[in-house]
Amino acid sequence: QKEVEQDPGPLSVPEGAIVSLNCTYSNSAFQYFMWYRQYSRKGPELLMYTYSSGNKEDGRFTAQVDKSSKYISLFIRDSQPSDSATYLCATRSGAGSYQLTFGKGTKLSVIP
Amino acid sequence: GAVVSQHPSWVICKSGTSVKIECRSLDFQATTMFWYRQFPKQSLMLMATSNEGSKATYEQGVEKDKFLINHASLTLSTLTVTSAHPEDSSFYICSAEQGDGPQHFGDGTRLSIL
Numbered sequence: 001q002k003e004v005e006q007d008p009g010p011l012s013v014p015e016g017a018i019v020s021l022n023c024t025y026s027n028s029a030f031q032y033f034m035w036y037r038q039y040s041r042k043g044p045e046l047l048m049y050t051y052s053s054g055n056k057e058d059g060r061f062t063a064q065v066d067k068s069s070k071y072i073s074l075f076i077r078d079s080q081p082s083d084s085a086t087y088l089c090a091t092r093s094g095a096g097s098y099q100l101t102f103g104k105g106t107k108l109s110v111i112p
Numbered sequence: 113g114a115v116v117s118q119h120p121s122w123v124i125c126k127s128g129t130s131v132k133i134e135c136r137s138l139d140f141q142a143t144t145m146f147w148y149r150q151f152p153k154q155s156l157m158l159m160a161t162s163n164e165g166s167k168a169t170y171e172q173g174v175e176k177d178k179f180l181i182n183h184a185s186l187t188l189s190t191l192t193v194t195s196a197h198p199e200d201s202s203f204y205i206c207s208a209e210q211g212d213g214p215q216h217f218g219d220g221t222r223l224s225i226l
Contacts, residue, residue, distance in 0.1 A: 034214050043118070043205045043217035044156070088155065098144055098209060102155045 003027050006089055006103025015112050019076040023089035023103045026070065030091040030101070033065050035074045038086045038105070047087075048074065079110045113139050116208050118218030126226055127198060133191045133221045135206030141186035142208035146215060147179070150203045162189055196225045 006023045013019055021035075032051055036044035048063035050056045056063045064073040072089055089103040115138040123131055135145060144163050148156040160181050162168035168181035178200075180192040189208075193200055201224050207215040 032212075032214070036217070041203070041220065041222065043116075043207075043219045046114075046214055046216060049214040098146075098161065098215075099158060100215060104155050 003101050004089060004091060004103045007106055008104050010107040010109060012109045012111060013079055015079060015081060015110055017079050019079050019108060021074040021087050021106050023072045024070055025091055029093045031094040032092050033072050034090040035063055036088040036090060038088060044088055081110050081112050084109045114216045115139055116206065116216045116218040118206050118221055120221060121219060122222045124224045124226065125196065128195055131193045131196055131223060133204055135189045135218050137187045137208040140210050142210055144209045145183055145189040146207045147181060147191050148205045150205060156205060193223065198225045201225045
């Protein structure tokens, strides 16, 4: 079993839709959770960085962490064609370990 | 804030040459920098972790003599691909981290070896 599971998609939605992206993880030691957006031939761009269970909102993006279920989500409201990219979830353990464990990434297309 | 600059963005060179890629944190001091390799349609694969002033820690299977990493300051790390061959062609991405904060990534370097 991979440490972080993420459905690779592809996921195609109409403009304006709410997008839900999800990852599950198996290692209880993971404490920090991130979502990155990666456009083709570019480096990943940090969207959200969370530590505790619960919701964190930033503009049209909401990150949700449920440590009891080992489940993390990213919601995108009012999706735009410019949101079309690959979304990577990532996680790492607490102090003393800086390596990230990535999901495989979900490719999202927002259709005008 | 938290900008990481990577240079060059694309390089094409002949087999056997060495290629240096620079990674700079522009507006923060990076306690740790990371080098990744990414194949098409795949996630990032960590190659090595480096801290300023100390030797890099390489992941299993990554040849340290092939991929030389120098982390000379808190804002600059370099990756040199020595005697590059076509199988080294890939997308190389660096990231930088400050303390317990998240990793911030550069825009990557596309390396093509002819």
